Amino acid sequence: MSIAQPIKAEAAGRPMTVQILKSKAETALAEAFADNEARLPGGDWLRQLRRAAIGAFTAEGLPHRRVEEWKFTDVRALMREAFPVALDANLPKPAALDALVRNALPGADLTEAFALFIDGRGAAQSGLSAISELDGAFLSQFVDHPPAWLETEVSDVSGHVGEATLALNTALFTDGAVIDIEKGREIETPIALIFADADKGARTVVTRNVVRVGAGAKIVLVECHLASEAARQANTLTQIVLGDGAEVVHVKLVASRAGSVHLGRTVARLGANASYRPFQLVSGDGLVRNDLSVTFRGQHSTFDLGAAALANRQGHFDTTLVVDHAVPHCTSRELVKYVLADKGRAVFQGKVIVRPDAQKTDGKQMAQALMLSPDAEFDSKPELEIYADDVVCGHGSTSAEIDPELIFYLRSRGIPLDEAQAMLVESFIGEAIDKAEPEAIQNALRGIARAWLAGEAHIKQG
């Protein structure tokens, strides 16, 4: 189930007949809640939400391959044990925090406006008070007595307890960013949300970000999840509401390391004439799942996703999105590119729903994988669910290795094999990275891709 309410025809008669056996990790997570409930932030309203969520999680368990949406990413099997929940962040010295922010995205300056989180707890922030309407940037500061809108937004998204990882986020989130942009404000400075860690032990880190962008406002949001020194199981949810005519560029970066798990989710709701342009870059060899749920609430809005993933060793990257065209005249675009080395595995599940009234919907989707190794795997499920008759919707999905003829061409012109391969991979992934904005950030992302390629110089002959 997605955040988008399923159409009735689908909801009818899909009982789960699979008997759920509690795994070690599931038991540990339920116990973590019971043991630490009193230490989790939030007033009564949140406590109730958390209890309902953990109840739903206990009933559902971690997602597994018999749950259609998790068919290719069996978290129950991949996450044998759950790490202890990080509650007391042992903060590094201020100089170390500064360095984290400066190096979060090499090649781009994120120091002007940022919020830094260490092990799921707000550690430092700067420049946000001039941007946000709120007196503070950390969600934990507000959850005891939240402004009405914040309570509504958090409750609304948390209400969808059917999705196990979302329920887990609601039950256990410790902190996150909260940003409220006044209508009409246009902010060019990128707003950075940086997630890092300090604790040397293995930890579960759960964060929730809430962003409200007023009518006609414009922002650039950059979410950086840095690779952990120690093993991390991160569960992070960013919920964004775009008012009429608002424009948001949302870059999300995940550097993943073997043994770590990143269960990320973005829930975006768009008003009329709004534009939401996310870009996601995932690299490394851990397990990453990015859920993205977009609902159009007003007409003539645009959703334009670009995503690139670079997997090596045992990297398992999953992009699952649900785009819900609930109103007419909206446009959605998705371009997702995967480069898979070693035993890298990519999963793409893209579901576009066009509801009965959503005439004149324009949807296009493309997912492509370039396989650099015979052991790589790509599973793709581009899905369309269309109930309106006057729409244009298309999707495509391809997978292949590097064309040997192209390699031959480049080599015949004196370019060494490694370089030729890197050039072709870069041009493949470049098409997606071109969608990232603004330019400084696009260049920084290209730098990350090049660095990954340089480390992957021994790619096997295509």
Add this chain to the structure above:
Amino acid sequence: MAAVQETIDQVKKIDVDQYKYGFETKIESVRAPKGLDESTVRFISEKKGEPAWMLEWRLESYARWRNMTEPTWAKVSYPKIDFENLYYYSAPKGSEGPKSIEDVDPELLATYAKLGIPLKEQEILAGVQGARVAVDAVFDSVSVVTTFKEELAKAGVIFCPISEAIREHPELVKKYLGSVVPQGDNFYAALNSAVFSDGSFVYVPEGVRCPMELSTYFRINERNTGQFERTLIIADKGSYVSYLEGCTAPMRDEHQLHAAVVELVALDGAEIKYSTVQNWYPGDKDGKGGIYNFVTKRGDCRGHHSKISWTQVETGSAITWKYPSCILRGDHSRGEFYSIAISNGRQQVDSGTKMIHLGKNSSSRIISKGIAAGHSQNTYRGLVSAHRKATGARNFTNCDSLLIGDKCGAHTVPYIEAKNSSAHFEHEATTSKISDDMLFYCQQRGLSSEEAVALVVNGFVRDVLQQLPMEFMAETQKLIGVSLEGSVG
């Protein structure tokens, strides 16, 4: 873009209230007692005069079925089927045992004449010059007549009801039955394995090109019965066979279950072309009555360089739920799937195909067109997978859907699983991508892009469709020609 007027008119012509084959034949029949238990299975086996090994096979299937739960994952909804309230065997009285055309009840002959099926060997198909088709006519649970048997036998081709094959050619049936769709494959396949009553058996020996088209025509007539037929086609090394299947049923206000199993085996270098015109009664405009068509069809390209091609035109059934598939086991084997599924009224379709690449350099192509009108729901669900050892696997998929009206739905759920870096998979849902070169060529010669697309689509389906031995053929061809304008992925 919305659908163009020509398409709308064409689809209207085959709307659910235009069903032409809904008459009932008044004929006395023999039925098994209502309900399903071991004794039903024994009853059917005994009626068919089957050897003990067959009965055992059936009973084993029944035991497995007992322990299975009904699948619910498809995008279709229907009230729970009461398996105890069905007749599992029904045969026109006096139809037991082998028959020549002279012995067949004239009432039955009249029925098939009305359906446009030639059961007399001297007859040739209207409009198809010089083409002869051998027909196996299955009426409820029995095969009433099989034509051209002797002439086929001269070429070494065995074409007979499966019940006869079990008696006459047990070594072949034993070797291949259940080897493609195992007894416990799925809920409905297990049910079929337990209670299947008739169907066709084809064996084409090594190096033989079957001298004529083979065809089976399925007719459900009796009230309250399910039809469970079983088809087994074996193409030995280097042989070729083209097989056509048609189906109709009377209009009734109850739902009837049709759970068939079709198994195809193609050995080295063999080719099987399997075409279906599925025109079961679709129910009335409010969704009352109609056939539940829950069928397991699977082909096994067991040998190197073998080829299996499925072509289907689906306009009937209240619910169609099937995925004619190809297991591409042999190196250089090829699977093809061409489908046109048109749903009207309250019809529900959840159909598609599976191409499972196991052999090296195996290739497959999927072309699917779904048209949904009225209150219908039309889903394409397909799987393309390449096994680790399937180096050089190739697939091209193109599925288009078209909606007519705002009360229907068209859905696409493709699964693409590449476990091999040398596999080249392309899934396209944009009409202009059929082949840019071909389209460009046509357009260069003055065709509009829409005409060009129709021409290209026609190019690969028409040669099969022209062979269809049914009155429906003409309409089908028109349907293939319907404009693709306004189609969505």
